Amino acid sequence: MSEAVLDVSDLEAGYEPGVPIVRGASITVNKGEIVVVLGPNGAGKSSLIKAIAGLVPISRGKVLLDGKDITAAPAHTMVRLGLAFVPQTENVFPRMTVEDNLKVACGIFERRQAPARIEEMYAAFPDLLRQRRTLAGNLSGGQRQMLAVARALIVHPKVLVLDEPSAGLSPKFVSMVFEMLSAIRKSGVTILLVEQNAKAALAIGDRAYVLVEGKERHEGVASTLWDDPVVAELYLGQRPLHKDSARQTGGAA
Amino acid sequence: MNLQFVVDGLLTGSMIGLGAIGVTLTYSILRFSNFAHGDFMAWGTYATLAVVGAIATMFGKVAPIAPLSFGWPLIVALVVGVAFTALLALLLDKVLFSRLRKQEQAIIVVMGSFGASMALRSLLEFIFTSRPTYFSRAIQIAMPVGFGIRITPDQIALLLLTAALVLGVHLVATRTQTGRSMQAMSQNPALARIAGIDVASVVRVTWVIGAALACVAGVMIGVLVQIRPLMGFDMLLPMFAAAILGGIGSIPGAVLGGLIIGLAEAAAVQLIGAEWRAGVSFIILMAVLIVRPIGLFGVRER
Numbered sequence: 001m002s003e004a005v006l007d008v009s010d011l012e013a014g015y016e017p018g019v020p021i022v023r024g025a026s027i028t029v030n031k032g033e034i035v036v037v038l039g040p041n042g043a044g045k046s047s048l049i050k051a052i053a054g055l056v057p058i059s060r061g062k063v064l065l066d067g068k069d070i071t072a073a074p075a076h077t078m079v080r081l082g083l084a085f086v087p088q089t090e091n092v093f094p095r096m097t098v099e100d101n102l103k104v105a106c107g108i109f110e111r112r113q114a115p116a117r118i119e120e121m122y123a124a125f126p127d128l129l130r131q132r133r134t135l136a137g138n139l140s141g142g143q144r145q146m147l148a149v150a151r152a153l154i155v156h157p158k159v160l161v162l163d164e165p166s167a168g169l170s171p172k173f174v175s176m177v178f179e180m181l182s183a184i185r186k187s188g189v190t191i192l193l194v195e196q197n198a199k200a201a202l203a204i205g206d207r208a209y210v211l212v213e214g215k216e217r218h219e220g221v222a223s224t225l226w227d228d229p230v231v232a233e234l235y236l237g238q239r240p241l242h243k244d245s246a247r248q249t250g251g252a253a
Numbered sequence: 254m255n256l257q258f259v260v261d262g263l264l265t266g267s268m269i270g271l272g273a274i275g276v277t278l279t280y281s282i283l284r285f286s287n288f289a290h291g292d293f294m295a296w297g298t299y300a301t302l303a304v305v306g307a308i309a310t311m312f313g314k315v316a317p318i319a320p321l322s323f324g325w326p327l328i329v330a331l332v333v334g335v336a337f338t339a340l341l342a343l344l345l346d347k348v349l350f351s352r353l354r355k356q357e358q359a360i361i362v363v364m365g366s367f368g369a370s371m372a373l374r375s376l377l378e379f380i381f382t383s384r385p386t387y388f389s390r391a392i393q394i395a396m397p398v399g400f401g402i403r404i405t406p407d408q409i410a411l412l413l414l415t416a417a418l419v420l421g422v423h424l425v426a427t428r429t430q431t432g433r434s435m436q437a438m439s440q441n442p443a444l445a446r447i448a449g450i451d452v453a454s455v456v457r458v459t460w461v462i463g464a465a466l467a468c469v470a471g472v473m474i475g476v477l478v479q480i481r482p483l484m485g486f487d488m489l490l491p492m493f494a495a496a497i498l499g500g501i502g503s504i505p506g507a508v509l510g511g512l513i514i515g516l517a518e519a520a521a522v523q524l525i526g527a528e529w530r531a532g533v534s535f536i537i538l539m540a541v542l543i544v545r546p547i548g549l550f551g552v553r554e555r
Contacts, residue, residue, distance in 0.1 A: 075447060090444060
């Protein structure tokens with residue numbers, strides 16, 4: 001319906017040569033959408049978005065951002081190109097204040113723009129304003145996730161990519177994080193996220209892909225995807241996904 | 254008790270502290286103990302000495318600046334020496350350390366730095382011989398400043414220079430985007446890249462700052478004591494002790510650690526005997542590692 005912001009085609013990627021974890025995956029994220037990537041443990045969800053973000057070596061395929069080829073661009077150039085990534089864990093600098101965490105991310109644009117951008121983030125996340133002098137390592141799980149997202153948004157990315165934003169959070173914070181993402185989308189940001197917490201993610205998502213063994217096997221409208229019999233089959237035996245999903249580690253998946 | 258050891262200790266401590274800043278930055282950002290850091294000191298000092306010699310042949314004898322033992326040639330030479338040492342460190346990183354870092358095992362890089370240290374030292378001995386030399390053989394009269402303490406104009410000037418440099422580096426590290434990038438790299442290199450920080454440029458800045466301060470510290474030793482190919486290597490243990498005492502990664506910690514070790518060494522020389530000088534930094538290092546392994550300003554790794 002609308003133009004693709006992120007267009008991934010036939011992507012093959014993995015940490016070691018000859019051992020692909022992502023095996024020819026193709027996904028598209030259109031402007032203003034929230035797209036969710038689901039899949040059983042070890043399906044390569046995390047590796048897929050890490051490869052997109054330049055963190056896992058790509059051996060085949062293409063990643064286009066706004067039509068521009070960004071395949072395997074160095075990770076530190078991604079924010080400049082317009083792709084901001086929020087890792088699952090260790091996504092803030094623990095021994096820096098909240099404000100310095102935001103300032104670090106301001107290195108890619110002109111210095112005089114930084115104060116306005118930081119104020120903009122404080123306006124969107126008032127909790128961070130209250131905690132601006134707190135060391136990020138001392139924040140609660142939810143606030144830390146908020147800071148990680150603010151750090152990514154401050155560069156005004158074309159697409160915000162998140163690796164399991166709800167992982168490891170208590171239920172109260174899980175709903176807070178999804179409400180936050182929903183609000184961010186309403187402000188016009190395009191979002192791609194990987195989630196184990198399928199139900200909550202589909203509730204805020206527009207479209208979803210189910211990734212199995214490194215390849216997308218199913219694509220559908222988020223609101224009806226959960227009731228699709230094909231999806232149940234793909235998940236075979238792993239149905240209660242929303243429970244106990246936090247233990248999955250970022251590196252292996 | 255004679256309080257002269259306070260001045261001696263502060264001076265030694267300044268040299269150790271300036272060197273320890275480089276050690277602590279290399280350790281926290283590049284994640285290895287650089288045993289060649291002392292040799293940057295010696296190379297910087299000899300480079301400065303060579304430039305002083307070149308200026309002397311070009312301009313003849315230049316009168317020192319009023320109460321100091323040196324004139325503008327040394328100041329100019331120091332600037333050249335600092336640039337030379339920074340380039341040396343960058344070159345060494347390019348041909349050696351950056352390749353070894355790819356193996357992602359700190360011990361390989363540490364051993365590489367050990368080899369580089371020996372090679373650099375031998376090369377200095379080869380070029381300049383191991384005979385000690387001096388920037389100036391003039392003897393300065395130390396002025397009494399009360400409490401039985403005497404201090405020379407050179408010493409005052411170098412203490413002030415140390416204070417200015419430490420303040421400058423501290424401000425760069427805490428108030429600038431470059432400094433924040435360095436902190437980010439030391440805390441989480443992967444996230445630093447994701448946040449748009451160019452790791453290669455942070456690495457370069459780290460080498461330049463560390464090597465520049467090493468050169469200044471070396472020249473201080475040259476002005477106040479003497480110049481020898483082993484001068485930097487001999488500083489290695491006190492520098493590491495200072496960096497660890499202050500807490501790895503902390504610039505104020507490295508300087509404070511340096512001052513404490515310098516004062517302790519000077520006090521030991523006066524109270525116990527000169528042969529204990531070198532042992533003091535070792536004892537302090539052991540005590541810190543046992544009592545408070547994270548150091549004065551250190552932060553526990555998560």
